[in-house]
Structures are given as structure tokens and as C-alpha cells.
Amino acid sequence: MSSAGFYIMATGAVIAAACALLGSFLVLRKMAMVGDAVSHAVLPGIVLAFLISGSRGNLIMLVGAAITGVLTTVLIELLHKKARLQEDASIGITFTWLFAIGVILISSFTGQVDLDQDCVLYGEIAYVPLDLLYTSSGTVLGPRALWVGGGLLLLVVIFVLVGFRGLKISTFNPEYAKALGISTAFWHFSFMGLVSLTTVVSFESVGAILIVALLVVPAATAYLLTHRLKAMLLLAVLFGVLASVGGYYLAAALNGSIAGAMVTVAGILFLLAFGYSRWENSRKA
Template sequence: MNDFQIIVVGILVAISCAILGCFLVLRKMAMVGDAISHAVLPGIVIAFLIVQRFDSIFMLIGAAVLGVFTTLLIEFLHKQGKLQTDASIGVSFTSLFALGVILISVFASKVDLDADCVLFGEIAYVPLHVWRIDLGDGAILNLGAKAAWWIGSVLLIILVFVTIFYKEMLLTTFDPAFASAIGINVSVWHYSLMSLVSLATVAAFESVGAVLVLSFLVVPPATAYLLTTNFKKMLFISCFIGIITAILGYYMASFLNASIAGSMTSVAGIIFALVFVFVRIKK
């Protein structure tokens, strides 16, 4: 049962990140996930300093606010500062991450809160944090891992949003100039996508770790991009690769007695390398 819960959480994270990652890869903003996963640190610290508790909901709120702020800052530096997107991302996440480290060292140096535990979660601990409901008379209803509920809810939000606003997201991704010419507010859909990326990143990295979140955001979509020029097919292929990565990565970690997140990331890289070689040979 523990194995099943870990794999389910891995699959939910993989699908959530793969869908959003397709848009990010095509918009040439693949590293935004990395920026958000680091930049949310001050939000987490500030949330702790305010409530003096480690409850996930307060951490998530603080991190989500900083995640959205990071995307706004990146866009501001890109448009108003005339910086390239990659430079804007680098300046934003390093500055905010450094601010978080300073806040920890000054205000939280004597509590169990550090950059490693905040940023690099361990998916193996997912079965230890479950949702239980007291039904009375000693009866307890076990609803399973909290992480699965959090990430499952985020995945539902992403699926509903992308399904309803697929046309707008597609147009603003492939041809923002044309989208703007026909009356679509490109900025609104850009910030909507960035908000979803923030939400998915924040919901996932506490349980599975920043490295695994970033790998799911980038590697499966990049692999799918090599295999097709049809965007709908790219979405499905990316999700399928993410699912395979989560399953094979877990069993690889079990066989090698190694890090689960590291194994999943390695499997994603191996699949990408195999597809890359196959595509080159085919050409």
C-alpha cells in the first residue's frame, strides 16, 4: 500500500507538470518552474514567522503568494528592464532565494526550518502523512496520503482550466501577436499559466522535491516535442512519458536502494536520450 501511494503521488505530479510543461517548453520558459521552486522560500519563512506553525496550509499559502510574485517580477524585468527572459528568471529566483536564506538565518535559526527541508522533500515519506477522519466510537477513516489529495486537486484544476480555455492558451502560446490582434488579452493568459505553474510547483515540491518537479516540468514535454508537431498529441505523449517515468523510477529506486526522486529524474533523462537518438537515426 505504501508503494502504491508513492507511485500514485508520482503519477499525479508527473501529469500535472507535463501538461503545464508543454506550454512552458513551447513558450521558451521551461526554467520558470526552477525559479518558482527556489523563490518561494521567503514566502514559506514569512508564513511560519506569522503563524509560528508548520501546518501545510499556511506554508502553501505563503509559497503560492511568492510563486505568483516571482512570475510578475520575471515579467516586469523582461518588459520594463528590457532583460532577456532567461536573465530575468536568473535575477528573480536567486535574489528571492537569497532573501529566504537570510530570513531563516536571522529569524528562524533555532527552529527546524532550513532550505533543504523546505525545498527538497522526500517522496518516500508520502505514506507517513495521511488524512484521517475521526468517526467517533474509536472509528477512524483513513483517506490516504495528504499529498495525493493536494496534488490531485491541483491536477483537477489544471485539467478543467486547460479544457475550458484550450483555444486561448493555444493561440497565446503559438502566435501571441495574432491572439492580441483578434482581441485576446495575452497578458491575462500568460499570468494564468504562471499562476497554475506556481500552484502545481508549490503543491508538489513539499512532498516530492524541487528537482523532481522541475524534471517533470521539462523532460517529458521536451521528449514529446521531439516525437510530434501536433500539440494535442504532445500533451498526451508528455503525460504518458511522465506516468512511465514515475512507475519505472520507483522500481529502479527500489532495486538499487537509491533516491526515488533521483531515480525518477534519471529515468526521465534516459527516455529523453533514447528518443533523441531514435529521432536522429530516423532522420
């Protein structure tokens, strides 16, 4: 296997794994479509941060763009609770509006922003091996995206490990969490902040729209197969990694988008799990 192929698969795998962990909680919190909205709504944040800082790599830009994502959830809440708009419409209006602002910004600053519409739609994971990091002595450390993705995965793993109890209780039983003195608002916002950061980091690799698939599909597949949270998290990561490896080969075979192929494989895994869970249910019944 070429090192380029390995780099692409590894980058896909770390991003998919981070998405799968957070996505499991999104699915359990019934917030899958909020995740979808956030992944679209970070676009104007990314463009603005890019215009201000002039590059895609730096940390301030990542965090700045991630704040847009958290603001999205606040905006959805405001429309829903204060303006009494039904929830699905609040989500739909918020993310289309912010995404439209993002596209307009890209169109206004073409030439100044190194983002184009294709990148927004399906990312540039194929170009990952072109942007390598070197040590001062010139040894190749691997692609930048892999390091950023790896850092993100580490952050997500630490967050899930440290916050497991708080996340679990505030997900399954918010009332009980309150009674125990666990702040549901704290977990909500730090969780959404991390989802939003993940979206920003994954953006250039897989594009705005396919992120939602990586967040939701492996987690949903795992949820079909188990009732236990820990097992679900591990299975979701496994499916995410499988999708990334399988997607690389499928894309090579069809000469198409790698991100699109990753999601296609994730979809096939979902279909298999769905068939299996229906067969299980009919056998029990």
C-alpha cells in the first residue's frame, strides 16, 4: 500500500472515530438534525475566520469557527422557545440562513479565500498527503490533517472518558442529573462545542454535508445492534473506521470522491445492521 493511501485512510479513520463517539450521544439525545444544522452553519464562521487569520491551520481560527456552531444551537433554541416557532422549522431556517451567508461570503471574496464550492460539498481528503509536516531536520512527520485529526480524536476521547458519567446521566435522564447537581447546561454546551469543533476540523477533509453522515450513520448502526452505551460507542468507532478503509478502496475502484465512498460504505453497514436487527426481532416475536 502506498504511503499516500495509508495517510488518507488514517486521516479518514481518526475523523470518523471522533465523529462516531460524539455522534452516538447526538443520536441518543435525539439531536441528529441539530448536528446536521451545526455542520452547515459553521461555514460562515470558517470563511470569516479564514479572512481574518489568513490561513486554515491555526488554532484561533478553529475555535472561532467552532463558536459559530454553538451560536447556531443558541439561535435554534431562541427561535423555538422565544419566537415559538416549531422545532423542525427553527432548525431548517437557522442553518439554511447561515449557510447562505457562508456561500455569499465565499462568492464575495473569491481569490482571497482558499475555499471553493466543491470543497464545501465533499472535501478534499484526497489532497491530504500533499500537505505534510516536517521536523526541523527534514524527517516527514505525516500529513497535517492527520495530526489535527489525531489531536481532535484525543480531545474527544478524553472528553468522553472524563465526562462519561455526566454525559450519560444528562443524556438519559436530565431530571435525575439536575437532582444530583450535575449541570445539564454545562454538558450540553461543552458537548455542542466539541461537535462544532469536530465539524470545523472535518470540514476540509469530508465537506459540510457528509459530516452529518459520519456523525449519525455509524452511531445509528451501532445503536441498532446493542442497548449498552459502552458497547455502542466502541461499535460506532469500529464502523467509522471500517467505512473509512472500505471507502478508500471503493473510491479507487469507481474513480470517485473518497468522502462520498466512505459514506456509501457506512450506508451499506447500516443497511446490513438494519436487516439483521429486523431479522432478530422477527425471530424473537
